[in-house]
Amino acid sequence: MGRRRRRKVVKIVRKTLPKVFVCPRCGARSVKVLMNVGAGKAKVTCSICGLTAELPVSPSSQPVDIYCRFSDLFYARKLG
Numbered sequence: 001m002g003r004r005r006r007r008k009v010v011k012i013v014r015k016t017l018p019k020v021f022v023c024p025r026c027g028a029r030s031v032k033v034l035m036n037v038g039a040g041k042a043k044v045t046c047s048i049c050g051l052t053a054e055l056p057v058s059p060s061s062q063p064v065d066i067y068c069r070f071s072d073l074f075y076a077r078k079l080g
């Protein structure tokens, strides 16, 4: 009833990179990358199996780069 309300416009921003990645250990989409560029490191954590790593970052690093290194380390068996 009444006038139509203005609908919320949901924009899909394609520039946004994914922030949640697939865990190399448990296969769940539950790996988060917390960047701390100020401290020069990032923390990567899987909320399902608890796989965690701390990696050095450069100011130009993207979360996806950190994730790539994280999975490389895992496959090189350098992570728990």
Ligand SMILES: [Zn+2]
Residues within 6 Å of the ligand: 023, 024, 025, 026, 027, 028, 030, 046, 047, 048, 049, 050, 051
């Ligand atoms: Zn996991």
